[in-house]
Amino acid sequence: MAHGFGDDQRWTLGRVKTLIGKLFHIGYTIEGVGKLLRRHGWSVEVAARRALERDEQAIATWEQEVWPAVKPPRRTWAPLDGRAPPG
Template identity: 60%
Template sequence: MSGCLPDSGAGRFGSPGGVRYPQGGGLTDAERAGRERVRLQAVTGFEASEKNREIAASLRVSERSVERWRRQWREEGLAGLASKGSPGRPRLSDRQIAGLERELERGPLAHGWAEQRWTLARVKTMIGRLFHVSYTVEGTWRLLRRHGWSWQRPARRAIERDDDAVELWRREVWPRVRAPRR
């Protein structure tokens, strides 16, 4: 994570085997809206007195989900099928995220680490120290990725490297010492 430059975004994995919804969470607003559209499509089946099995097959969802949606629709109407929004609130505020980014820009040396490379464990520790909020290493990665940071691998180069001397050696010394080809 050295440098951690903003990224253009990350793709999502498709779902194998015709299953519409992958297990997990962390849906974007667009994905939540897509799921809500599917639930609202089920309402036309409810109104036409279709069986749960038929609705589930046409929408490529489980019968259990259709049962749950039908019950919510009966009890609360369309409001029962509306998206409830993000399941959790962000653990860091926008102001804290901006502070985190400033601290990441300062680098690991400014925070007491011996080398100039950010790791997820270091970022996790720094978040805990600065904001008294605990993240897992995986949660730290999701947080950073959500805010446009990407994983970067540092180029390993010797500090003492002299590119001119290397090029001179390649042109003049190497042809004399290499073994002739047979």
């Protein structure tokens, strides 16, 4: 919150890049920030437990009703005219 990320406090590579630029006036690429952090022993962290506010019923409903409508169709290797590939 102290660095202006009050709405979502996750530290993404993009945010770390922005903060390095603001504090040290040095420009890094996203890939460079990732390498720099790994070099100094930092690693990706994921929450060990789920949020108390998590609504399992709402998630199940979304997965059943909304996700099928927005999920892209699977890609296929078959040619459009229906013939098998040569070879």
